[in-house]
Amino acid sequence: QKEVEQDPGPLSVPEGAIVSLNCTYSNSAFQYFMWYRQYSRKGPELLMYTYSSGNKEDGRFTAQVDKSSKYISLFIRDSQPSDSATYLCAMSGQGAQKLVFGQGTRLTINP
Amino acid sequence: DGGITQSPKYLFRKEGQNVTLSCEQNLNHDAMYWYRQDPGQGLRLIYYSQIVNDFQKGDIAEGYSVSREKKESFPLTVTSAQKNPTAFYLCASREDSFSGNTIYFGEGSWLTVV
Numbered sequence: 001q002k003e004v005e006q007d008p009g010p011l012s013v014p015e016g017a018i019v020s021l022n023c024t025y026s027n028s029a030f031q032y033f034m035w036y037r038q039y040s041r042k043g044p045e046l047l048m049y050t051y052s053s054g055n056k057e058d059g060r061f062t063a064q065v066d067k068s069s070k071y072i073s074l075f076i077r078d079s080q081p082s083d084s085a086t087y088l089c090a091m092s093g094q095g096a097q098k099l100v101f102g103q104g105t106r107l108t109i110n111p
Numbered sequence: 112d113g114g115i116t117q118s119p120k121y122l123f124r125k126e127g128q129n130v131t132l133s134c135e136q137n138l139n140h141d142a143m144y145w146y147r148q149d150p151g152q153g154l155r156l157i158y159y160s161q162i163v164n165d166f167q168k169g170d171i172a173e174g175y176s177v178s179r180e181k182k183e184s185f186p187l188t189v190t191s192a193q194k195n196p197t198a199f200y201l202c203a204s205r206e207d208s209f210s211g212n213t214i215y216f217g218e219g220s221w222l223t224v225v
Contacts, residue, residue, distance in 0.1 A: 008151070034213050043117075043201055043216035044154075088153070090213075097142070097161060098169075099214060103153035 003027050006089055006102025015111050019076040023089035023102045026070065030091040030100075033065050035074045038086045038104070047087075048074060079109045114138065115217035117202050122222050124189075124196070132187045132220045134202035142205040143185035144214060147171060147198045154201065160185055189222060197224045 006023045013019055021035075031052055036044035048063040050056045050072075056063045062075040072091070076083055089102040115136045124130045136143065145157040156169030160179040174193025179185055185204075189196045200220045206212040 006153075032213070036216075041199075041219070041221075043115075043218045046213055046215065049213050097167075098144075098156060098159065101154045106151075 001026060003100045004089065004091060004102045007105055008103050010106040010108060012108045012110060013079060015079060015081060015109055017079050017109075019079050019083070019107060019109075021074040021076075021087050021089075021105050021107070023072050023091075024070055025072075025091060025100075027091075027093065027100075028067075028070070029093035029096075031094055032092050033063070033072050034090040034099070035061075035063055036088040036090060038088060040085075044088055081109045081111050084108045115202055115204055115215060117200075117217035117220050120218070120220060122220060124222060124224050126224055127191045129188055129190050130196075130222065132189070132200055132202075132222070134185045134187065134217060136183055136185075136202075136204045136217075138204055138206075138215070139182070140204035140215075141182070141207045142214075143179070144203040144205070145169075145175070145177065145185070145187045146201040146203065148201060148219075149198050157187065157200075196222055198222060 004025045033050045035048040037047045038044040050063045053065045053067045060077045064073045086104045086106045088104040090099045092099045118133045144159040146154040158177040160166035176188045202217045203214040205214040
């Protein structure tokens with residue numbers, strides 16, 4: 001079993017829809033949770049960063065962490081074609097030298 | 112501007128040749144990483160370094176080598192021993208490993224073996 005599981009998709013939704021992207025994990029030591037967005041042929045860029053449980057909102061993006069269920073989510077409201085990309089979740093524990101990444105979910109927003 | 116610079120962006124190599132990918136950062140970050148990404152796949156860690164003159168193998172180090180002689184530089188050499196070197200290579204850096212700081216990526220280097 002992988003430490004972090006993420007459905008690779010592909011996921012295709014119409015413009016304006018609310019998108020929900022998710023990751024599950026097995027290591028209860030994880031405390032830091034990140035979402036990266038990667039456009040085709042580009043390096044991943046940090047989208048959201050959350051410590052421990054709770055919600056964090058930034059514009060149209062909301063990150064949620066439920067440590068009791070070992071489940072994290074990224075919501076995109078009013079999705080735009082420019083949101084079409086691969087979204088990677090990542091996480092680490094306190095003092096961990098490495099991040100653990102999910103496989104990435106490929107998302108397409110159709111105009 | 113602060114950031115991570117990878118070069119070259121695209122590189123073609125003949126079988127049996129070694130090639131070195133450059134990674135430079137001016138973020139004053141202690142830790143640096145090299146990842147490999149194959150089409151439709153996630154990131155796989157090749158090597159990482161927490162401080163100058165020290166580095167550790169990641170999950171797929173065979174056929175690769177690195178050096179960390181300067182804080183800002185972490186070059187990756189893809190040797191002829193690497194069986195399937197054609198891939199997208201990503202360099203990343205992190206302020207430190209102790210406070211959960213996140214990592215930041217360069218724009219990547221595409222290596223094609225011909």
